Amino acid sequence: MQEFERKQLLERIEREGATVGVTIPDEITVQGERIDLQSFVFEIKRRETVPRGERERVTEAKKNLRRERLQRKQRLEDGELSYAEGEELVEAIIGIDRALNALEQLGPANLEDEAKAQETADKKRWMSFLRKALGHEDADSGTGRASRGRR
Known part of the structure; x- marks a missing residue:
């Protein structure tokens, strides 16, 4: 392949x-x-x-x-x-x-754990969306913040 x-x-x-x-x-x-x-x-x-x-x-x-x-x-x-x-x-x-x-x-039976899991999943989806929207899809490119100002 x-x-x-x-x-x-x-x-x-x-x-x-x-x-x-x-x-x-x-x-x-x-x-x-x-x-x-x-x-x-x-x-x-x-x-x-x-x-x-x-x-x-x-x-x-x-x-x-x-x-x-x-x-x-x-x-x-x-x-x-x-x-x-x-x-x-x-x-x-x-x-x-x-x-x-x-x-x-x-x-989980615990509603608090369930809410935390849902919030974590929401944050992950949001960050993924932002990375794609900002053109930082590649893992190599990171967030773009760490490389600014360093040369």
Whole structure:
């Protein structure tokens, strides 16, 4: 795969709204274990709140999904892959993101923690918008403030 193709695929998994319209995969292998991901997520989401006995299971599942997402992203970044293999990885990563989003929507029971998480997400989106609007999209360019006056 060409480097520009790799960058396009990586950008796709980080895109805001990448999971819109994407279905949760039926099955996925996470940490070497086959999981019926879609049925697990739907089973948990069907309830209004996560019962105490299930909270640890859900927390562990989210942790494993995040770890699997990171490993697949690293394969995409570092691996010698064909473009088709890269596409498959991207689809799997976006499917994992969709499942994580669904599980995260169950949210913490603590309203204060939920409000903080929402505020943090809002700030992140705002900063991303500002960076793009000001032409500082590249990570190399930073905010532009640090380089002013230094030569």
